[in-house]
Amino acid sequence: MSEYPHILLRAEEKPLEHRSFSPAVIKTLVDAGYPISVERSSTDPKFKRIFEDSEYEAAGARLVDTGVWPNAEPGTIILGLKEIPEEDFPLKNDHITFAHCYKNQGGWEKVLGRWxxxxxxxxxxxFLHDSEGRRVSAFGFHAGFAGAALGIKTLAHQLQDSSSKLPSVETFTDGRGYYLNEDELVNPDSRGSHQG
Structure with missing residues (x-):
C-alpha cells in the first residue's frame, strides 16, 4: 500500500475536447509513488482523448473502465481537466479539476453544492497557486503550440487567398473537427500548409 492517495484520471465527457493530463505527467506521479488509475478513453471520436490508453499503461497507470469515477473507493482523488458532468449525486471524493464556478457562471451553486x-x-x-502566488496550472506549451500553428495556417491562407475565409477544421480532418496529433496539425503533406 502506498503512503500517497490513489489518483483516478477520469475520462472526459465534453464533446470535441480531447485534452487530458499527459502520460508524462502520469509517469511523474507514478515515479513519485502515487498509485494511478486511468479510465479508458471513449472510442467515440467526439470524446476520444488525444493520448492512447496504451501510453498511460506504459507510464505505469492501471486502466479501468470508463465512468467508474463516481463510485471510486473513499479517499481516491479524482483528476480531470474539464468540468464534471452536471448531475445531482453528491461528490464523495476530492476532485482536482477546472470547475468554472467562482466567477458567477450559471449554476455554480448547484455544482459547488455537490462537494x-x-x-x-x-x-x-x-485557483491553485504556488508560494510565489503564481498559478500552478495554466495554459502550457501545447496550448501555445496549437494557437501558434493555427495562427500560421490562417495567415498562410490569407496570403494565398484573401478573398475567402479559412475553411473549417472539419475540411482537413476527414470531418472529425480536430487534429489527431500535433504532426497532423503542422505537417502540410500534399495539401499545402494553408490547407489544414
Whole structure:
C-alpha cells in the first residue's frame, strides 16, 4: 500500500475536447509513488482523448473502465481537466479539476453544492497557486503550440487567398473537427500548409 492517495484520471465527457493530463505527467506521479488509475478513453471520436490508453499503461497507470469515477473507493482523488458532468449525486471524493464556478457562471451553486453534500473538497486548478502566488496550472506549451500553428495556417491562407475565409477544421480532418496529433496539425503533406 502506498503512503500517497490513489489518483483516478477520469475520462472526459465534453464533446470535441480531447485534452487530458499527459502520460508524462502520469509517469511523474507514478515515479513519485502515487498509485494511478486511468479510465479508458471513449472510442467515440467526439470524446476520444488525444493520448492512447496504451501510453498511460506504459507510464505505469492501471486502466479501468470508463465512468467508474463516481463510485471510486473513499479517499481516491479524482483528476480531470474539464468540468464534471452536471448531475445531482453528491461528490464523495476530492476532485482536482477546472470547475468554472467562482466567477458567477450559471449554476455554480448547484455544482459547488455537490462537494458540500458529499463531504469532499474541490481543488480548482484555476485557483491553485504556488508560494510565489503564481498559478500552478495554466495554459502550457501545447496550448501555445496549437494557437501558434493555427495562427500560421490562417495567415498562410490569407496570403494565398484573401478573398475567402479559412475553411473549417472539419475540411482537413476527414470531418472529425480536430487534429489527431500535433504532426497532423503542422505537417502540410500534399495539401499545402494553408490547407489544414
Amino acid at each position: 458540500a453534500q458529499g463531504g469532499s473538497v474541490l481543488y480548482d486548478l484555476e
